Amino acid sequence: MSGYVPGEQPVDLKIVKLNTNENPYPPSPRIRDLMAKFDLEALRRYPDPVSRSLRRVIADLHGCVPEQVFVGNGSDEILALCTRAFVEDTGSIGYFNPSYSLYPVLAAIRDVATRPVELGNDFGWRMPPDYTGSLFFLTNPNAPTGVLYPQNAIRAFCEQFQGVVLIDEAYVDFSSAHCMELALEFDQVLVMRTLSKSYSLAGLRMGYAVGAAPLIQALLKIKDSYNLNRLTQEIAVTALQDQSAMRANVERIKQTRRRLAAELEKLGFAGFSSEANFLWVKPPRISASALYQSLFDRRILVRYFSGPRTSDYLRITVGTDAQADVLLDALCRILGGH
Numbered sequence: 001m002s003g004y005v006p007g008e009q010p011v012d013l014k015i016v017k018l019n020t021n022e023n024p025y026p027p028s029p030r031i032r033d034l035m036a037k038f039d040l041e042a043l044r045r046y047p048d049p050v051s052r053s054l055r056r057v058i059a060d061l062h063g064c065v066p067e068q069v070f071v072g073n074g075s076d077e078i079l080a081l082c083t084r085a086f087v088e089d090t091g092s093i094g095y096f097n098p099s100y101s102l103y104p105v106l107a108a109i110r111d112v113a114t115r116p117v118e119l120g121n122d123f124g125w126r127m128p129p130d131y132t133g134s135l136f137f138l139t140n141p142n143a144p145t146g147v148l149y150p151q152n153a154i155r156a157f158c159e160q161f162q163g164v165v166l167i168d169e170a171y172v173d174f175s176s177a178h179c180m181e182l183a184l185e186f187d188q189v190l191v192m193r194t195l196s197k198s199y200s201l202a203g204l205r206m207g208y209a210v211g212a213a214p215l216i217q218a219l220l221k222i223k224d225s226y227n228l229n230r231l232t233q234e235i236a237v238t239a240l241q242d243q244s245a246m247r248a249n250v251e252r253i254k255q256t257r258r259r260l261a262a263e264l265e266k267l268g269f270a271g272f273s274s275e276a277n278f279l280w281v282k283p284p285r286i287s288a289s290a291l292y293q294s295l296f297d298r299r300i301l302v303r304y305f306s307g308p309r310t311s312d313y314l315r316i317t318v319g320t321d322a323q324a325d326v327l328l329d330a331l332c333r334i335l336g337g338h
């Protein structure tokens with residue numbers, strides 16, 4: 001099998017890094033105070049294996065009980081655990097194509113069948129009416145496209161699908177709607193979030209899933225005993241309790257997103273209305289792979305996915321306004337030569 005290839009993490013910090021949808025702004029300033037007061041002595045001991053304080057904070061945030069919350073070492077860990085908890089050897093894993101490129105890799109690791117659902121040219125909602133499977137990874141808003149699917153279509157799918165639906169809301173804080181109520185209502189639906197994007201904590205590795213207690217119980221049974229380290233648990237509590245810091249960063253990114261999308265359109269890029277912290281755009285007069293390379297040569301890193309559905313597009317993370325200026329300037333120069 002081919003392993004998952006994460007976006008590059010260059011050591012050169014001068015690179016304009018718009019390739020892995022990280023947040024360009026710092027996380028909650030309360031984390032600095034927490035770290036200053038942190039008792040190093042506490043690291044002698046193992047952390048709480050079931051992250052009780054953290055799960056209580058998340059439960060309060062979403063109006064449920066801690067038994068309905070699972071926390072993972074990044075949401076990637078939760079995706080992997082779901083393939084082990086909810087799929088029999090003869091079962092199947094579904095997801096949209098294109099979507100998060102880790103899903104087929106996890107299915108290959110688990111050695112089970114995949115049932116990808118092809119999206120149309122507009123990358124909008126396309127679910128066959130009688131679709132079946134054991135587990136469906138439903139990314140909303142979708143990645144790498146940024147397209148948000150209609151809630152009524154997702155609800156109708158959850159009503160009909162017999163397996164477990166994991167709604168991957170990694171980017172939902174940047175969008176206008178979410179599906180958390182489905183996780184609280186259905187007994188086979190999980191909604192997953194991450195602190196890596198809107199909370200500016202990709203380096204922390206913390207994600208969580210909310211859903212019916214028996215699903216959460218299944219995940220708890222098979223996880224590593226101490227899957228979340230002590231520092232991650234404490235920092236995550238502090239970050240989640242400072243919603244206003246997260247919201248302020250999200251608003252800044254949404255403003256830059258509007259501006260960047262408008263400027264790219266003026267330059268002739270074709271794209272889709274994004275509800276995430278990235279734009280999915282097709283360049284004019286130059287192939288996406290050539291543009292990726294030209295930008296790379298100018299020390300600007302964006303994401304290019306080869307393959308039949310994705311190779312005409314670039315995924316560009318929305319960074320700061322200053323980063324957008326550098327990017328737009330480079331694009332004018334490159335496209336001017338074409």
Ligand SMILES: Cc1ncc(COP(=O)(O)O)c(C=O)c1O
Nearest residue numbers: 074075076100143170194196207
């Ligand atoms: C759709 C989607 N789900 C999950 C993840 C994983 O996030 P985490 O950093 O929480 O593992 C990503 C990361 O890029 C993503 O794009």
